[in-house]
Amino acid sequence: DGGITQSPKYLFRKEGQNVTLSCEQNLNHDAMYWYRQDPGQGLRLIYYSQIVNDFQKGDIAEGYSVSREKKESFPLTVTSAQKNPTAFYLCASSFLVMNTEAFFGQGTRLTVV
């Protein structure tokens, strides 16, 4: 089954712990993105990467970290510094050409308990 896969679907974390969300794609896309989706606030960009070993901060990068060691993978770590981590997280990927369609994963719902 080709596409973009996020895991796990649901994740629970204790306060003070770091947690890593997985995002893998087999679409040969160069660009990958992480968004946070909150009710009434739409999709807010956390980080994006256009090439292996390079990434840029989005609008709400504080408290998050990413890596891009492989083209297929773009994991997101939610650190204990993130003040309000409970949210729905979406990963997306696209070719690195102008005005191209993005493909989304099914999302990970993170709950801090």
Next chain:
Amino acid sequence: AQRVTQPEKLLSVFKGAPVELKCNYSYSGSPELFWYVQYSRQRLQLLLRHISRESIKGFTADLNKGETSFHLKKPFAQEEDSAMYYCALPPHNNNDMRFGAGTRLTVKP
């Protein structure tokens, strides 16, 4: 700075009524705009793009450069149109994708 604005967070219409979801943008140059849709329990997916100028599931969207708008329209809403809709500026010039805040459309029977 490029920006996409969707002024309505919630929109409710009756089945068979026309529907218009508003989108305004701020962008220097000639924009290419997309509409994405997220149905319940499904992943976010592309609905239509400006450049294709096609109608998808009865929806159309016209780019109005004078008003900097890209409103999504459908003449007769159906219950299955109930979903979350996002207007978006796709990646360009090494920049990221920009989404509006989204509009939740509910079509009542």
